[in-house]
Amino acid sequence: MSQLGSGAFSVKFACQTGERTLSLQSLLASRFCFCYNTGMKVVFVAGYGPITIDTKESAAFYRDSLGLSFQEEADGYFHTEDLKGVKTFALWPLSQAAQLCFGVNEWPTDLPTPTSWLEFDVEDVAQASEELKAKGYTLLRAAKKEPWDQTVTRLLSPEGILVGLTYTPSMRESESEVH
Numbered sequence: 001m002s003q004l005g006s007g008a009f010s011v012k013f014a015c016q017t018g019e020r021t022l023s024l025q026s027l028l029a030s031r032f033c034f035c036y037n038t039g040m041k042v043v044f045v046a047g048y049g050p051i052t053i054d055t056k057e058s059a060a061f062y063r064d065s066l067g068l069s070f071q072e073e074a075d076g077y078f079h080t081e082d083l084k085g086v087k088t089f090a091l092w093p094l095s096q097a098a099q100l101c102f103g104v105n106e107w108p109t110d111l112p113t114p115t116s117w118l119e120f121d122v123e124d125v126a127q128a129s130e131e132l133k134a135k136g137y138t139l140l141r142a143a144k145k146e147p148w149d150q151t152v153t154r155l156l157s158p159e160g161i162l163v164g165l166t167y168t169p170s171m172r173e174s175e176s177e178v179h
Contacts, residue, residue, distance in 0.1 A: 040128045046119035046166050047088035049079075051097050058091045087171050092117055097162055101140040101154050112160040119152070119164035121171060128165045129153040 052058040059078050062068045068089070070078035079090035095105040097114065107113050122128045126143045132155065133139060140162075141154040151167040 040131050040165075041123040042120045043123060044121050044171075045086055046121040046164070046168050046171055047090060048086055048116070048118050049088075049090040049092055050116050051094050051114050051162060052091045053094055055091055055093050062091065087121075087168075100146070100152075101162075112156060114156060114160050114162035117162040117164065118157075119166045119168075121166050121168050123167075125151045125153055125165055125167045132165075 050058060055076050059070065063070060068080060068083065070080050072078050076093055077090060077096060079088055081088050083089045094107055097117065098107045099105055102108065129139060129142050137155050139153055139155050143151055143153050145151050149169055153165045155163055157163050
């Protein structure tokens with residue numbers, strides 16, 4: 001339990017979520033408690049980046065204007081694992097996103113075209129997928145094991161972000177990252 005203020009004005013608050021207690025440290029935060037209690041356990045953000053239509057133009061902006069360095073794959077996928085704060089930042093061509101979600105190079109015209117992607121590494125991809133299906137979300141790809149040993153479920157968020165729920169062994173420093 002936290003206490004803010006002194007004298008006549010004092011506010012006590014805490015947010016209990018399962019085994020965790022989050023103490024919020026501002027007067028504004030005392031009015032809002034951002035809590036979650038779900039079976040799904042997000043471990044870390046595995047990656048983020050824009051989905052590109054013109055990858056060369058995007059690469060020029062991020063590399064030449066912002067100074068980010070990328071490793072470029074033969075298929076036009078630019079990525080870096082050296083940007084602090086995220087495991088991977090990458091420019092992902094829309095055709096590759098469509099290929100991984102639907103097995104074709106064109107994004108379906110009946111779905112919103114995503115402009116970015118965001119992956120959350122979770123403890124259990126299959127269980128997380130079932131949770132989202134039970135809540136009414138449409139999965140584009142469910143718990144598929146990719147050739148690079150990542151297991152992924154993909155869906156579109158309400159904002160049109162291509163979201164991945166993943167298990168990525170190469171990004172886990174140790175099993176102790178799973179809390």
